[in-house]
Amino acid sequence: MRIDSLLVKDPHDNRSTPPHILPIYATSSFSFESIEQAIHMFSNIESGHTYSRYANPTVDSVAQKIAQLESYGLDMEATAVMTSSGMSAISTLLMGLLKSGDKVLTQGNLYGGTTELLKGLFSQFGIETVFTSLADPSVVETLLKNDPAIKLVYLETPANPTLACVDIEAISTAAHRHNVWVAIDNTFCTPLLQQPFAFGADFIVHSTTKYLNGHGNSIAGVVLGRDRDLMRSRVWRAMKLAGTNCSPFEAWLTGNGMKTLALRMRQHSENALELAQWLEKHPSVARVNYPGLSSHPDHELAKKQMRQFGGMMSFELKGGFDAGLACMKKIQFCSFAPTLGDVDTLILHPASSSHLHVARDVREANGITDGLIRVSVGIEDVRDIIADLEQAMG
Numbered sequence: 001m002r003i004d005s006l007l008v009k010d011p012h013d014n015r016s017t018p019p020h021i022l023p024i025y026a027t028s029s030f031s032f033e034s035i036e037q038a039i040h041m042f043s044n045i046e047s048g049h050t051y052s053r054y055a056n057p058t059v060d061s062v063a064q065k066i067a068q069l070e071s072y073g074l075d076m077e078a079t080a081v082m083t084s085s086g087m088s089a090i091s092t093l094l095m096g097l098l099k100s101g102d103k104v105l106t107q108g109n110l111y112g113g114t115t116e117l118l119k120g121l122f123s124q125f126g127i128e129t130v131f132t133s134l135a136d137p138s139v140v141e142t143l144l145k146n147d148p149a150i151k152l153v154y155l156e157t158p159a160n161p162t163l164a165c166v167d168i169e170a171i172s173t174a175a176h177r178h179n180v181w182v183a184i185d186n187t188f189c190t191p192l193l194q195q196p197f198a199f200g201a202d203f204i205v206h207s208t209t210k211y212l213n214g215h216g217n218s219i220a221g222v223v224l225g226r227d228r229d230l231m232r233s234r235v236w237r238a239m240k241l242a243g244t245n246c247s248p249f250e251a252w253l254t255g256n257g258m259k260t261l262a263l264r265m266r267q268h269s270e271n272a273l274e275l276a277q278w279l280e281k282h283p284s285v286a287r288v289n290y291p292g293l294s295s296h297p298d299h300e301l302a303k304k305q306m307r308q309f310g311g312m313m314s315f316e317l318k319g320g321f322d323a324g325l326a327c328m329k330k331i332q333f334c335s336f337a338p339t340l341g342d343v344d345t346l347i348l349h350p351a352s353s354s355h356l357h358v359a360r361d362v363r364e365a366n367g368i369t370d371g372l373i374r375v376s377v378g379i380e381d382v383r384d385i386i387a388d389l390e391q392a393m394g
């Protein structure tokens, strides 16, 4: 071999023993051992890795672990496909399941990006969305009975900003009576706190960017389904053709973060409950929204479908917009960032930031009142979080 050719060749793999930790397979393709193997793989006789948009060993390993978590202890085996973000998990699922003329039934208080995706993008392809409250399953039942174009009920529980919950089991029962699929965004809970497959959901999506990774250093998502064939023929196919595949590096970071998920979720939940109880007694606070509080309207439902109540909460300052702004100006310890689910506490005053340019009536219809503060409670010593809010609200 000439020196210029030597440069082009990949170096010899010097691995003598298997790696202890999952490696990052930074390769776009995989080489065939023989022409027979290539023929078998292209004829689907033999399965294996060919091209990383189709499948990659690092991504597959992490996806498989999330599938094991979502079906843990259940009489089923979930299939998972990782994607490039939470948004691409949602769009891949919708592209795989729906066609022009189909409709989605969902709630008004979804993650903002999801509402925009449905209203602004899928509508361009003839897929319409019906927004309603999913609080009453009989309303859902009536809507499904009267509109056979609805093919999917899409839900989020608990949902921002008031942490209102939806009864997954009741909605799934109603949907299945009409042969309609149920998909749920389980980002806030992770499989440790809530397993939607146990209550009848057909599909689950996560923004793994949030709690599953937990360390705020990757963007990725995952779609899970209970039906392996449907996952292969619809979801995996949509991922492969739309090219919404997850990068092996992002999957690797997610897999790394997930190792401490149990410890983190326990601490997030403990801290959030303690903070919520402290805020409930504070004279400047009008209302605290946390499903773990017995004062929360959906506390009983949350107890039925969640194991712990998680790290997301919000509260309403009596002093309205000015009080919200004043509080944010004084915050020192908590971080001011537009994400959630990281190990550190993140605080947001939507009326003066993410929703500044949204008309007040539109914002209030979605529960985003002037004095509302949203907190993604971290895993720090809770006394530091409380002390920061105490000085900021004082």
Ligand SMILES: *Cc1c(COP(=O)(O)O)cnc(C)c1O
Pocket: 085, 086, 087, 088, 111, 113, 114, 185, 187, 188, 207, 208, 209, 210, 219, 220, 221, 340
């Ligand atoms: C962040 C988030 C998304 C979108 O996820 P990305 O990873 O940012 O694309 C979807 N749903 C919920 C509930 C989220 O919090």
